[in-house]
Each structure stands twice: as structure tokens, then as C-alpha cells.
Amino acid sequence: MFFWSLVLIAVGIFSSFIYGRSRIKLNSKKQGTKSKSLPTYYAQYVLMWCLFPALIVYFSWAIFQEQIIQNIVISNFEFIEGAVYNEGLLLAEIRNVANNPSFADGKSIEIINAASHYSSLRQISQISFYTSIIIIMLLGALYASQKLKPEFHAQHTIERYIQYILIFCSSVAIFTTIGIVFSLIFESLRFFAEVSIFEFLFSTEWYPFIPIREGQTAAEGSFGAVPIFAGTFLVMVVAMCVAVPLGLLTAIYLAEYASQRVRKTVKPLLEILAGIPTIVYGFFAFVSVAPFVKAFGQSIGIDASPTSALAAGMVMGVMIIPFISSLSDDVINSVPQSLREASLGIGANKAETIKKVILPAALPGIVGAFLLAISRAIGETMIVVVAAGTAPNLTGNPFENVTTVTVQIVVALIGDQEFDNPRTLSAFALGLVLFVITLFLNIIALQIVKRYRERYE
Amino acid sequence: MSNSKILANGVDVYYGSKQALFGISMDIKEKEVTALIGPSGCGKSTFLRCINRMNDLIEICKVSGSIKVDNEEIISEKTDVVSLRSKIGMVFQKPNPFPKSIFDNVAYGPTIHGLVDSKNELEEIVHSSLKKAGLFDEVKDRLNEPGTSLSGGQQQRLCIARAIAVNPEIILMDEPCSALDPIATAIIEELIDELRLNYTIIIVTHSMQQAARVSQKTCFFHLGELIETGETNKIFTNPDNTKTQDYITGRFG
Numbered sequence: 001m002f003f004w005s006l007v008l009i010a011v012g013i014f015s016s017f018i019y020g021r022s023r024i025k026l027n028s029k030k031q032g033t034k035s036k037s038l039p040t041y042y043a044q045y046v047l048m049w050c051l052f053p054a055l056i057v058y059f060s061w062a063i064f065q066e067q068i069i070q071n072i073v074i075s076n077f078e079f080i081e082g083a084v085y086n087e088g089l090l091l092a093e094i095r096n097v098a099n100n101p102s103f104a105d106g107k108s109i110e111i112i113n114a115a116s117h118y119s120s121l122r123q124i125s126q127i128s129f130y131t132s133i134i135i136i137m138l139l140g141a142l143y144a145s146q147k148l149k150p151e152f153h154a155q156h157t158i159e160r161y162i163q164y165i166l167i168f169c170s171s172v173a174i175f176t177t178i179g180i181v182f183s184l185i186f187e188s189l190r191f192f193a194e195v196s197i198f199e200f201l202f203s204t205e206w207y208p209f210i211p212i213r214e215g216q217t218a219a220e221g222s223f224g225a226v227p228i229f230a231g232t233f234l235v236m237v238v239a240m241c242v243a244v245p246l247g248l249l250t251a252i253y254l255a256e257y258a259s260q261r262v263r264k265t266v267k268p269l270l271e272i273l274a275g276i277p278t279i280v281y282g283f284f285a286f287v288s289v290a291p292f293v294k295a296f297g298q299s300i301g302i303d304a305s306p307t308s309a310l311a312a313g314m315v316m317g318v319m320i321i322p323f324i325s326s327l328s329d330d331v332i333n334s335v336p337q338s339l340r341e342a343s344l345g346i347g348a349n350k351a352e353t354i355k356k357v358i359l360p361a362a363l364p365g366i367v368g369a370f371l372l373a374i375s376r377a378i379g380e381t382m383i384v385v386v387a388a389g390t391a392p393n394l395t396g397n398p399f400e401n402v403t404t405v406t407v408q409i410v411v412a413l414i415g416d417q418e419f420d421n422p423r424t425l426s427a428f429a430l431g432l433v434l435f436v437i438t439l440f441l442n443i444i445a446l447q448i449v450k451r452y453r454e455r456y457e
Numbered sequence: 458m459s460n461s462k463i464l465a466n467g468v469d470v471y472y473g474s475k476q477a478l479f480g481i482s483m484d485i486k487e488k489e490v491t492a493l494i495g496p497s498g499c500g501k502s503t504f505l506r507c508i509n510r511m512n513d514l515i516e517i518c519k520v521s522g523s524i525k526v527d528n529e530e531i532i533s534e535k536t537d538v539v540s541l542r543s544k545i546g547m548v549f550q551k552p553n554p555f556p557k558s559i560f561d562n563v564a565y566g567p568t569i570h571g572l573v574d575s576k577n578e579l580e581e582i583v584h585s586s587l588k589k590a591g592l593f594d595e596v597k598d599r600l601n602e603p604g605t606s607l608s609g610g611q612q613q614r615l616c617i618a619r620a621i622a623v624n625p626e627i628i629l630m631d632e633p634c635s636a637l638d639p640i641a642t643a644i645i646e647e648l649i650d651e652l653r654l655n656y657t658i659i660i661v662t663h664s665m666q667q668a669a670r671v672s673q674k675t676c677f678f679h680l681g682e683l684i685e686t687g688e689t690n691k692i693f694t695n696p697d698n699t700k701t702q703d704y705i706t707g708r709f710g
């Protein structure tokens with residue numbers, strides 16, 4: 001159905017454009033004056049009036065049609081006194097029968113009736129959908145064609161419309177963010193209705209298993225997120241211990257020592273690191289690094305588990321090296337050349353110049369790069385899922401299994417559970433906390449970077 | 458060559474394949490101000506930057522020929538650039554104080570060269586350098602404020618103080634007043650006149666009046682060649698070369 005309606009709209013676009021252009025030429029010839037804008041703009045004007053109202057109808061139909069039809073079917077359904085119905089199952093059954101009449105065998109007469117009601121409603125909806133699209137397009141084109149006079153400034157109007165379109169496009173991302181935040185908040189509130197917020201934030205027991213069926217022997221779940229955040233923090237610290245020195249020293253080499261040619265080759269190569277899918281890092285961590293960490297732990301007498309915070313953190317550190325090196329390299333490069341010359345001109349050598357003049361001047365930007373890298377590290381999922389394990393240990397020992405916020409969200413959402421128990425809802429609470437942390441880190445980082453930029457430009 | 462401080466002989470400079478200086482030879486006397494003048498792009502700054510090997514910073518720049526400072530060849534692989542540059546201070550076109558306090562700006566050189574053993578000594582050097590640069594009275598109450606908070610003229614004098622804090626013998630100035638207003642320029646020019654008593658100064662300038670006011674010797678560069686060099690008085694009143702004549706009378710450049 002929606003394919004043919006797309007064809008319909010395409011035809012509308014094409015013909016309205018042709019119509020608009022020939023109509024304005026005709027009109028200005030009739031009046032003997034030149035039109036204020038080029039004919040194309042009048043054509044675009046007609047096109048927009050033809051297209052956008054139709055698109056609005058199209059999408060609202062697509063969104064609401066099924067819902068409305070279902071509501072009508074359910075409200076007309078002949079419920080049998082005393083029977084218990086699950087509305088979702090009932091609807092699925094009705095839809096199945098309607099789409100595939102062979103399923104009708106053995107179904108109750110109410111369901112078969114409802115199914116035929118459903119199909120007839122769909123047919124009505126389809127016909128009225130096509131008619132209304134055509135009518136809307138014609139009305140739009142009609143309205144626009146009345147304005148097709150040579151003295152009408154079509155170009156100005158088009159530019160205003162285009163501005164509206166641009167505003168609409170840019171607000172999509174913003175509204176999506178707001179929507180995500182609200183859904184996080186509301187689902188978290190449902191979670192906190194069942195689990196106290198103090199337990200969540202301060203208790204140290206994470207055991208999110210609760211009885212699903214009555215009579216099942218499972219302990220009461222406990223939802224203390226402290227071990228999870230501690231695990232996240234531990235992995236992040238390990239990652240930063242790897243990424244900060246390597247990234248910063250790489251940046252210093254690239255910005256201060258490397259020749260132009262080396263820099264042009266190495267920088268893109270480093271940025272490829274950032275483009276490797278994180279799951280690839282994940283199995284690299286699991287297959288190569290984790291066994292090495294375990295063997296190393298054993299050789300120095302520490303009992304390391306096969307997946308560990310150290311393995312995950314080290315690989316994650318490698319992953320965020322390009323963030324730090326690339327950003328820091330840009331920052332160091334934007335330190336004015338005159339400061340380098342001033343320092344060298346006094347007789348400082350290169351190392352002194354870098355240590356005492358360039359790094360202090362670039363420090364705010366470098367710190368900003370670190371913070372962005374941290375927020376990347378704590379939001380990272382796949383590496384830790386694969387290489388850090390899922391055990392909520394409250395430990396400072398990087399050779400042990402730990403788990404992170406992102407891993408627990410994955411664990412909570414895997415499986416076919418409804419979103420009505422604290423175990424699945426905990427994902428939203430964890431997500432909310434994670435979101436707040438990374439948001440703050442990003443804001444601080446951007447502020448620092450901005451302040452630094454203002455000083456030199 | 459009794460008191461010749463810098464002796465250049467046949468200096469050629471190439472940027473990549475483009476030759477910027479053609480066989481420059483020059484004799485610069487001790488404790489004099491020598492002005493390098495000429496139209497933009499004539500190579501006077503390039504020559505200045507050969508003297509403290511600042512051109513090393515430019516990857517594609519190649520220098521050949523001979524420059525002797527105190528009879529020591531400096532265009533050589535073996536030259537100790539760090540000690541050369543501590544002997545030859547430089548002041549740049551745009552004031553470029555470090556984003557540090559006024560005190561730390563001046564203290565930078567003495568600290569990295571290990572010229573001082575104690576805090577008091579360092580303070581003494583900083584104060585005396587600021588005094589020599591004629592800035593001390595203006596900033597003595599705010600030595601801990603950032604150097605970048607000063608006015609343009611003060612910043613430039615801070616840069617001069619920073620240069621003389623390591624006790625150089627030669628000061629190179631690359632259009633030190635081109636970013637300053639006339640009053641700040643006058644103050645710097647007066648300062649140059651005082652500094653002449655203790656330092657050998659080479660100044661690149663676009664302003665012929667400035668060259669006439671502050672220098673004893675003037676060298677005129679044109680298209681990478683040294684056209685004429687001589688007493689400032691003579692260059693500005695009775696030059697030998699017609700190109701010099703044309704330039705100082707404003708016919709080109």
C-alpha cells in the first residue's frame with residue numbers, strides 16, 4: 001500500500017512542478033510583464049504546497065492507522081461474559097486470521113467476525129487514504145496556483161520555506177535527545193518505585209534476580225549499583241593509564257618532532273584505530289590479551305581470572321588513543337608558533353620549550369581531550385561485555401572479573417522479558433546515571449576546550 | 458676587523474628551490490645599532506634569522522656561506538645552537554609573551570640556563586632586566602599577573618626584558634614596533650638608544666624614519682641582495698646606489 005502511495009506522491013511532485021512552471025510563463029505572457037523571480041521558483045512553490053501537506057497526511061496515516069483500527073475492532077468485540085482476555089494476544093489472533101484465512105479453522109465465531117471487521121476496516125482505510133492524499137495534493141496545488149502572478153515574489157517565499165525545512169531537520173536531533181532523556185527518566189521512575197534510590201546508589205550488593213513465577217525459589221533481588229560503578233571506574237582507570245601516556249606522547253611527537261610527511265601519514269593511520277568496530281577490539285581483548293594477562297598474573301603469583309578488568313581496560317585504552325592523540329595534536333599545533341620562537345630564541349632546547357611553554361599553554365585543551373576520552377571509555381560496551389566478564393565484584397584488583405554499567409544494561413535487556421520487573425527496568429536507571437555522568441564530562445570538556453580556544457584566536 | 462662582532466661572508470639562503478638571499482656579506486661592529494631596511498620580501502628578516510639560526514625551524518630552508526660571531530663560525534653542523542641563542546637575544550615583530558606571569562616570563566631564560574642559584578638572585582635578575590627594559594616602574598606591583606594582560610608596548614618591552622635577562626651580547630629585533638602605536642614606538646626607540654651602550658643591536662624595520670633615528674649603520678636590501686651598506690647618515694643623505702636613492706625617496710617599496 002505504501003509503495004503505491006509513494007508512486008502517487010512522486011507523480012504529484014513531477015506534475016506540480018511542470019504545471020507551476022508553464023502556468024507562470026503563461027500568466028506573465030498574458031500580462032505582458034516579466035515575473036519577479038525565475039519560473040523555477042514558482043514551480044518549486046507549487047511543488048512544496050503539493051508535497052508537504054500530503055507528506056504530513058501520509059505519515060500521520062502511517063503512524064495512527066493501525067492503532068485506530070485496532071481500537072475500533074476491540075471496542076466492537078463481543079466479549080464473552082466471564083472469560084479472561086489478554087488484549088495483545090487477542091489482537092494478534094485477530095490479525096493472523098485476517099491476514100491468512102486458513103488460520104480461521106477452529107477459532108471462535110467472535111474472532112472470525114472481528115477478523116472480517118478488521119479486514120474491512122483496513123480496506124476502507126486504504127481507499128480513504130489514497131483519496132485524501134490525492135485531494136490534499138490537488139488542494140495544495142490549487143492554493144499555490146492562485147498565487148502564480150508575475151508580481152508575486154516566489155523566490156522570497158521559497159527561501160522562507162527552505163529555512164523552515166532546515167529548522168525542522170535540525171530540531172529532529174534535539175527532540176530525539178529530549179525524547180530519549182524523558183523515556184530514561186520515566187522508566188527509571190518506575191524502577192525507583194520498586195527499588196529505593198538509596199539502595200540503588202549506595203548498596204553494594206548487585207543480585208538482580210527475582211522470582212518470575214509465583215512459587216519459584218529465587219531470592220529477593222538486590223539492586224546496589226556500587227559494584228557496577230566501581231567496575232566501570234576500574235576499567236576506565238586502566239584504559240586511561242594506557243591511553244593518556246601513549247596518546248599524549250604520540251601527539252607531542254606528531255606535533256613537534258615529526259616531519260610534515262610523517263605527520264600526514266601517521267595521523268590518518270591512527271585515526272583508523274578509531275574506526276575499528278568495538279566488537280573487533282572485544283574479541284581481540286578476549287582472544288589475545290586476556291590469556292596474556294592471565295599468564296602474566298600467574299607468573300607474578302596473582303590468580304587472574306580468564307576475563308579481567310585489566311584485559312578489557314588495556315584494549316579500551318588502545319581504542320581511545322586516537323581520541324587523545326588526535327585532539328591533543330590539534331591543540332598543540334594551535335599553540336602559536338611565536339611562543340615556540342620566543343622560547344627557542346632565548347636558547348631553550350626543544351624539550352624545555354615543550355615542557356615549559358607549549359604543554360602549559362595547551363593544557364586546557366589536552367585536559368578537554370582527556371575528558372572526552374573518559375566519557376567515551378565509560379560508555380563503551382562491546383569490549384567489556386566480551387573481555388571483562390559479568391560478575392559484579394566490588395574490587396580494586398584489575399586481575400579480577402568485573403562488570404560495568406553498559407554490560408549490566410545488556411544483561412538486563414537480553415531475553416524475552418516484559419518491561420515490568422525491576423530486573424529489566426534497572427537498565428533504564430543504570431542508563432540514566434551513565435547518561436548524566438557522560439553528559440557532565442562532555443559539558444566540562446567542551447567548556448575547557450572553548451575557553452582555551454578563546455585565548456588564542 | 459678590530460671590533461667586528463658579526464662577520465657574514467657570501468650567505469645564500471634557499472627556501473626549497475627558491476633562492477631568497479644572494480651572497481650577503483656584511484660586517485657588524487660591536488655596540489652599534491645596525492638597521493636593515495628594504496621593501497617587503499627582500500630578505501632582511503631572513504638574514505636576521507640566520508644570525509641566531511632561527512631558520513632551522515623551517516624545514517625547507519637551507520643556508521650556506523659563512524657567518525662568524527666573535528670569530529666563530531655559526532653556519533655549521535657543529536655549532537651549539539643553544540649557547541649561540543643564549544648569546545644572541547631576539548625580539549619579534551608581534552609581542553609574544555608566554556602565557557605566564559610577568560615575573561615568570563623574565564625568569565624563564567635564567568632558569569633554563571641555570572644562571573641563578575637562589576631565589577633572591579633570580580629576583581635580582583628579573584628586577585634589573587625589567588629596569589633595563591624600562592618596564593619595572595610600571596609593573597613592579599603586579600609581577601604575578603599574566604604577561605598577556607599588559608598593553609602591546611609593555612608586552613614588547615617585557616619581551617626585551619626577557620631577552621636581556623640571559624645577558625646576551627647581541628639583540629636581534631625583527632620589526633619590533635610594527636604592531637605598536639607611535640607613543641609605544643617612541644618609548645622602544647629610546648630604549649634601543651640606551652641598550653646600545655651595552656649590546657650590539659640589529660634591527661629590521663619598515664620605517665625609514667625609525668632606521669634614521671635609532672641606527673648608526675644602515676644596510677639596504679633589495680630582492681635578496683645587499684645593495685648598499687654604510688653610515689646611516691650617508692645612506693639617508695647621499696647614497697651611492699640609485700636603487701637606494703629611489704627607495705629612501707619613496708619611489709618604490
